[in-house]
Amino acid sequence: MASAYSKDLLLTMYRKMYLLRRFEERAGQQYTLGKIAGFCHLYIGQEAVAVGCNEAIRPDDYMLSAYRDHGQPLARGSDAGMIMAELFGRGTGYSKGKGGSMHIFDIEHHFYGGYGIVGGQIPLAAGMAFAARYRNEDRVTVCFFGDAAANQGAFHETFNMAQKWKLPVIYICENNRYGMGTAIARTSAVPEIHKRASAYGMRGEAVDGMDVLKMYEAVKDAAEYCRAGKGPVLMEANTYRFRGHSMADPANYRSKQEVEDERRNDPIPKLREFAMKQGFGLSDADFESIEEEEKRAVDAAVKFADESPEPSVDELWRDTIVEPGEEDVRPRERVLGVKVTNWPKYPSGQELKVTWDLEPRAEAEQADKKAGLSR
Amino acid sequence: MRDSSSEPTMPELMYREALNQALAEEMERDANVFLIGEEVGRYNGAFKVSQGLLDKFGSARIIDAPISELGFTGLSVGAAAVGLRPVVEMMTWNFAILAMDQIVNNAAKLRHMSGGQLRCPIVFRGPGGAGGRLSSQHSQSLEANYAHFPGLKVIAPATPADAKGMLKSAIRDENPVIMFEGERLYALKGEVPEGEHIVPLGKADVKREGTDVTLITWSRMYYFCMEAAEALAKEGISVEVLDLRTLRPLDEEAILASVRKTNRAVICEEGWALAGIGASVVDLIQSQAFDDLDAPVVRVTGLDVNMSYAANLENATQPDAPKIIAAVKKVLYREGA
Ligand SMILES: Cc1ncc(C[n+]2csc(CCOP(=O)(O)OP(=O)(O)O)c2C)c(N)n1
Numbered sequence: 014m015a016s017a018y019s020k021d022l023l024l025t026m027y028r029k030m031y032l033l034r035r036f037e038e039r040a041g042q043q044y045t046l047g048k049i050a051g052f053c054h055l056y057i058g059q060e061a062v063a064v065g066c067n068e069a070i071r072p073d074d075y076m077l078s079a080y081r082d083h084g085q086p087l088a089r090g091s092d093a094g095m096i097m098a099e100l101f102g103r104g105t106g107y108s109k110g111k112g113g114s115m116h117i118f119d120i121e122h123h124f125y126g127g128y129g130i131v132g133g134q135i136p137l138a139a140g141m142a143f144a145a146r147y148r149n150e151d152r153v154t155v156c157f158f159g160d161a162a163a164n165q166g167a168f169h170e171t172f173n174m175a176q177k178w179k180l181p182v183i184y185i186c187e188n189n190r191y192g193m194g195t196a197i198a199r200t201s202a203v204p205e206i207h208k209r210a211s212a213y214g215m216r217g218e219a220v221d222g223m224d225v226l227k228m229y230e231a232v233k234d235a236a237e238y239c240r241a242g243k244g245p246v247l248m249e250a251n252t253y254r255f256r257g258h259s260m261a262d263p264a265n266y267r268s269k270q271e272v273e274d275e276r277r278n279d280p281i282p283k284l285r286e287f288a289m290k291q292g293f294g295l296s297d298a299d300f301e302s303i304e305e306e307e308k309r310a311v312d313a314a315v316k317f318a319d320e321s322p323e324p325s326v327d328e329l330w331r332d333t334i335v336e337p338g339e340e341d342v343r344p345r346e347r348v349l350g351v352k353v354t355n356w357p358k359y360p361s362g363q364e365l366k367v368t369w370d371l372e373p374r375a376e377a378e379q380a381d382k383k384a385g386l387s388r
Numbered sequence: 389m390r391d392s393s394s395e396p397t398m399p400e401l402m403y404r405e406a407l408n409q410a411l412a413e414e415m416e417r418d419a420n421v422f423l424i425g426e427e428v429g430r431y432n433g434a435f436k437v438s439q440g441l442l443d444k445f446g447s448a449r450i451i452d453a454p455i456s457e458l459g460f461t462g463l464s465v466g467a468a469a470v471g472l473r474p475v476v477e478m479m480t481w482n483f484a485i486l487a488m489d490q491i492v493n494n495a496a497k498l499r500h501m502s503g504g505q506l507r508c509p510i511v512f513r514g515p516g517g518a519g520g521r522l523s524s525q526h527s528q529s530l531e532a533n534y535a536h537f538p539g540l541k542v543i544a545p546a547t548p549a550d551a552k553g554m555l556k557s558a559i560r561d562e563n564p565v566i567m568f569e570g571e572r573l574y575a576l577k578g579e580v581p582e583g584e585h586i587v588p589l590g591k592a593d594v595k596r597e598g599t600d601v602t603l604i605t606w607s608r609m610y611y612f613c614m615e616a617a618e619a620l621a622k623e624g625i626s627v628e629v630l631d632l633r634t635l636r637p638l639d640e641e642a643i644l645a646s647v648r649k650t651n652r653a654v655i656c657e658e659g660w661a662l663a664g665i666g667a668s669v670v671d672l673i674q675s676q677a678f679d680d681l682d683a684p685v686v687r688v689t690g691l692d693v694n695m696s697y698a699a700n701l702e703n704a705t706q707p708d709a710p711k712i713i714a715a716v717k718k719v720l721y722r723e724g725a
Contacts, residue, residue, distance in 0.1 A: 075470065108503030118502035125469060126502060130493050136459050137494060140466020147422070147448060147472060167489075170459025177454070332504040333538045335562035342504035359471030362418025372447040377430070 016291035018226070023288040026068060026225050027300065030060040030281050032307045033084045036093055039311050040083065040100060044260040048319065049100045052129075053114045056084035058223075058255035061280035062187050063088040065228025066155060070236050073355070075123050075141040075154040077134050080115035081187075082127025085157060089122040093310055094317035095348055104324035105317070105348045111324070111332065121345060121353050131192075132158060132165030135184070139175045142182035142245070146369055148360060153239045154182040155232070161192025163206045172247070176215040178371055181239035183232065183246045187222065189254045194266040207249035215245055222250030223278045226287070253278070398579035406548035406580045407437045407513075407569065410555035411475065413583070415445055418473060421559055424451040424460055425477030425514075434479050435515060435574050461487035461512070465495045465564075468510040473559060478514030481530050481568065488533075495564040496539030511558045515571035516544075517608055517658050518695055521702055527695035529659035531607075534566045535636040535668075541589055542636040544568040546610035548578035550633055553587025561589060570608040592639035594646065598628035601652040601716050604643060604669055606632040609656045609707055616712035627716065635665055643669060644677050651682040652719040656707050661689040683719040688712050 016023075037055045044053050056063070059081075067076075067088040078085045083096055091107070099106025100114050107119055115129040125141065128134040138156030145152040162168060163186055175182055186206045190197055198204045210217025216238065220231040228250060235246040253275040257264035264272075289295050332342075343353040401409065415421045422445075427434045429442040429452040442450040453460035457478070464474035478484040484491070491512060498506045518527035535542045541563055545551045551569065558565035570576075595610065596617055603613045610631050617627035630646050632639065647653050653673055655666040666687045673685055688707045696702055717723070 108501060111503050112501045116501040118505050120502070120505045128494070130489060133462070133489060133493055136462020136490060137466030137469065140463040141470050143463055144467040144470045144472045147467070167458055167462060170456035171463065173454055173456065174459055174463060332500050335499065335507050341507060344503065344505060357470070362420045365419040367419055367448050369448040370446060371451060
């Protein structure tokens with residue numbers, strides 16, 4: 014029986030999930046060593062969501078997230094060393110050490126940031142999707158947020174606009190069942206987040222977020238739907254974080270049993286098992302060699318971060334206001350000397366033709382007529 | 389009616405028409421520019437600033453937003469982060485309080501948080517200030533709130549010509565710009581140069597030269613200051629009126645130059661006294677030009693109370709020419725102060 018998936022795709026997903034896991038384990042360790050400070054929210058357990066999603070979209074689709082934001086850029090292909098350096102507060106980090114764990118940005122890979130205000134990134138994503146339509150670009154935006162963020166006003170205000178204006182944006186609610194220490198059911202009138210889409214006549218669906226292939230299929234389908242101009246999608250990825258909310262959280266609000274049960278659902282061995290059965294002749298050794306490579310990559314990332322200098326103090330005065338003629342920063346070029354070729358360049362006003370009709374005149378007049386109004 | 393002499397005259401426009409002209413010209417020039425806000429399109433703007441623009445530019449560029457201040461503000465910030473140049477109309481700044489998270493936590497910080505990777509070229513504009521007996525929720529001067537944040541520029545033009553020239557600059561600026569218009573200024577007329585008229589941000593303007601005292605102000609209070617200056621001139625007191633126009637960054641050079649010339653200063657602002665912008669101006673003057681001062685700097689501000697509906701209480705709450713005149717006399721050690 015031929016597999017529905019290529020060997021390459023399965024191994025790439027395995028590699029990336031393993032990288033995310035290993036990176037976070039090392040980050041947690043470096044936190045306890047005092048190398049990383051502030052809040053540090055680990056993604057362990059949720060890897061299938063970011064990785065399945067990333068493989069289902071295009072490299073130049075926009076993506077953004079909340080403060081649990083190490084996993085998504087790694088899935089996109091960002092440099093592990095530069096993310097680690099950011100966590101260490103070093104000048105070689107993606108944001109020169111000014112953002113830290115909660116604010117990873119890698120524009121070259123179209124990762125538009127981690128945001129620290131719960132739900133604050135939800136409207137931004139609609140804006141990026143809006144821009145794509147405005148410029149007639151065939152691009153979708155993916156926005157990650159937590160279950161607790163679904164109770165913010167930003168969620169509701171944005172969904173109303175996104176659906177009304179048919180914006181090509183996929184909202185992926187990573188429902189790990191807790192907002193900090195509070196179980197979602199304790200604070201939510203409707204804890205099945207995807208059902209809330211119906212309030213806006215919007216497509217909503219639940220996906221097993223512990224299964225990378227289910228995520229991959231669901232996002233692929235949603236992206237097609239968005240690109241066809243059918244509007245936004247709310248996808249609820251049911252997942253679980255194996256660790257506390259942040260490194261400062263011992264997670265006493267959950268039973269040992271609950272965590273143990275969930276750990277049996279680990280998406281990484283699950284994919285390995287699946288891949289072994291696909292008739293590609295894969296052996297344990299194949300996976301072990303991938304793991305070895307990624308371990309070494311993360312070790313190198315830690316070493317790079319550790320050996321990097323702190324930002325110079327005059328950096329304080331940069332990157333707040335754009336001074337006339339000031340260039341934007343291409344971090345990989347600055348830090349690693351890697352030539353950046355896919356830096357986004359937006360059309361100037363003269364080149365741009367806006368052909369989109371947000372509210373077609375005929376439609377609007379129809380609505381007025383219905384309401385008994387004339388213009 | 390104009391006389392028909394050959395002297396070239398500038399057209400007189402209302403403040404709102406000057407803004408309209410700036411918007412239309414910038415949207416013509418750059419298709420990345422769009423306007424979004426409540427009632428900006430088919431209703432032609434709550435204060436008619438966007439009159440006629442929907443017909444000219446269509447519904448993708450003149451966008452009627454739902455009453456979702458946080459939502460459409462955040463949407464616009466996202467659009468700016470990937471290269472569009474949104475102009476967000478706040479029906480008034482009082483309602484923008486609901487959107488403050490997006491302005492402050494996102495627009496002002498995108499560049500910083502991304503270590504210089506992102507820029508956020510966006511204008512948030514709308515009327516501020518009191519007048520018209522709208523009571524406390526509709527009568528606030530909130531400039532100081534925004535001027536507090538690094539990453540934002542804050543402007544508040546007083547005249548139609550400045551309104552046009554500064555809005556054009558704001559739209560071309562690569563940073564988030566907060567523009568306070570005067571709710572009571574929209575119908576005010578003044579000469580406005582046609583076409584490419586640019587007033588740079590960050591530059592104050594000596595609107596009236598004088599030698600005895602500097603009156604520092606912006607937006608609607610500028611008119612009370614001019615009224616006070618005219619009245620004082622009749623008593624032989626020569627007042628310089630400095631219109632700050634931009635509140636962040638402050639034009640420190642212009643403030644210090646004027647104070648060094650007149651040796652006395654009065655600051656007039658509509659907003660509250662505590663932690664007001666005037667407090668920062670006083671700090672600047674006392675730390676940089678203390679030796680040039682002949683008297684302590686005096687502030688005339690809105691009273692530190694919420695705005696009342698009753699006409700007499702509303703008037704008593706705000707600065708006016710008599711209060712400014714009294715303040716000027718105080719720094720001059722004149723009678724009655
Ligand atoms: C507006 C706001 N309120 C409160 C917080 C503090 N806080 C940080 S994370 C968090 C829980 C959010 O949980 P959820 O959205 O489900 O995401 P998860 O951490 O589960 O990924 C809270 C309350 C915040 N950062 N922002």
